[in-house]
Amino acid sequence: MIPFVARHLICPLHERLIGRASFRALRELQRSQWDAPADLRNLQRAKLAALIEHAERHVPFYSRRLRDAGVDAALVDHFDALQRLPLLDKAQITAAENDIVWHDAPGGLHAHNTGGSTGEPLRFYVDRRRQAYDQAARARTHRWFGADVGDREAYLWGSPLEVRGTDRVKQLRDRLFNHRLFDAFNMAPEKMDAYLDALARFKPACLFGYPSSLALLAEHARSKGKVWSTAGLRAVFVTGEVCYPHDRQVIENYFGVPVADGYGSREGGFIAHQCPLGEMHIMAENVIVEIINAGRCVPAGETGEIVITHLDAYAMPFIRYRTGDRGRLKPGRCACGRGLPLMDVVQGRATDLLHLPDGTVKHALSVIYPLRAMPGIKRFRVTQHEDFAVTVDVVRDDRAERITPDAVADRLRPVFGADVGLRVDLVDRIAPAGSGKYRYVVSHAAGGARHIAEEGMKIDA
Ligand SMILES: [Zn+2]
Known part of the structure; x- marks a missing residue:
């Protein structure tokens, strides 16, 4: 598929058909990333107020939480209200069952499963609004590296749900969207040879996957004397686990493009991403990040657990959700000019091979x-x-x-x-x-x- 056709015809058509507004969200995010930090804070405040009022009215679990915390959603400063609410974890979400779901979400509820970093499974629901913003945030970070919606993208990924792409709909969709999936579960030497040949034919604009898997592929290619000669690759996007400096170097040396590290999770959404200057920007329009240490919210510079509030998750609100990951907010602004605040993820999902x-x-x-x-x-x-x-x-x-x-x-x-x-x-x-x-x-x-x-x-x- 020609990238132009994928970008201007297929993708918007698909979005319209399934009722998502991700392209409108992307235009919004493209503008707001340059806003001053104070303006972004005001945007967060307004979205948080709307979310808390929604949760109080439509989600019994949160109505109780707000009442128990003595918060009247109509009267308070919503950042204060947030700090008075208890933290949320997976076990509470599971125990709350239907009480933590808004059943009338426009466009319906879409179920997902995850184990997160603790190995404890979680079933959760997302609505169209959240899907649109999570997708738009992702597309925005691709644009930071000169890649656009509809460009060819190769995934070195391992979710069995995605691998089970023998079903025709998924295959067709991948072709229309210029996506190609390679199985990160199967990294036998002869498999990696086949991946490298297929990648050379596919000529992706982006590679996406676990840093450990991509580093393994790059190391294997180099040991075989294979040279990456595909023009048009813009960046390698990594996520899902800690990107160790060694892996980053191996990937950058082999593919000759920057590695961009993203932080998020299935349930928590798209939380932060590196810009071309290497700073990790919080997707502040869609998520509030707090750092919690010994039960209290700590200022920039101090390390603690990353706790998020997703500002566009209405079907199943994630308000003060414990990620189990550690990090810190960074003071100051990035020289790239974006007003999006900065953070460091000290230790994300660490997996071993x-x-x-x-x-x-x-x-x-x-x-x-x-x-x-x-x-x-x-x-x-x-x-x-x-x-x-x-x-x-x-x-x-x-x-x-x-x-x-x-x-x-x-x-x-x-x-x-x-x-x-x-x-x-x-x-x-x-x-x-x-x-x-x-x-x-x-x-x-x-x-x-x-x-x-x-x-x-x-x-x-
Ligand atoms: Zn930056």
Whole structure:
């Protein structure tokens, strides 16, 4: 598909058909990014007021929270009101069931599932308004690097839902939108050769994926003496895990374009993204970021847990939602001129690569997804030992006696093959790592050591 046609005909038509307003949102965001910080703060204040009033009126869970906190949504300063509300976590959302959903959201409710960084599953709903703004925010950051909606984009990604693209609708949509998907779960050497050939033919304007997977692909290409000679590539967009400096360097050296790091999550939305000067800008029109330490909101410069309020999530409001990630707000403005505030993500989703004895490398998500898909698993941790053997600790939820160690092992066997020792233990709890995060995959096998060492250095950064 010619990028012009994809951008000006197919994409807007698709948006109109499904009732999204993402192009209007993109025009809005293109303008507001240059606003002064004070003006952006006022925009946040107005959107927060609307969100809180909506939540009070239409979402019983929040009506109760506001009442319990003694907040009258019609009278207060809404930034003050926000600080008086308790933090929200996954368990509360799950327990609230229908009470935390606005069933009359225009365009309907769209269900998603995630495990986030804790390995604890979450089912949540998004509405058209939120979809439009999340998409527009993403498109805006692509424009920062000279890439536009409809340009060719290759994904090195691993969600089984997206990989299961054998269905024709998805394939057709990918072609219309100039997207091409490569499976980050399957990074065997001959697969990577095939990916590189396909990428050379596809000639993407952007690459998108996990930094660890893209670095692996770049390292493999370099070791084979392959030269990246595709003109037109603008940037490599990475997300989903910590982008280690080593991986960034490997990717930039091989592909010869900047790496742009994005921070967000499925449930929390598109939260922050690097600009061409390397600063991480908060998508302030759509999200309020607070940093919480020891129960209180800390000023710029101090590190704590990243807590977000999504200003355009109306179907299922996320108000003071705990991401489990650590970071800090940065004072001052970026020299790029955008008024969007700055932050650092000190430690996001840290995943390790798993290694098979034959040299194949598997992304951590290749075990995370199948485990998340098993009902009855509350938490898990996968540990790979130096001899490649794997131990899986599983905490069951109280509804599911039928989850057995054998069932879990059977589910994971295709990932590791017959030669890797696989043990599953049922446990009562899994202690967080020293950083406070529940690292769900830890590998001590060949190559994994580098990632662990670098993460160790970053924890207190
Ligand atoms: Zn900037």
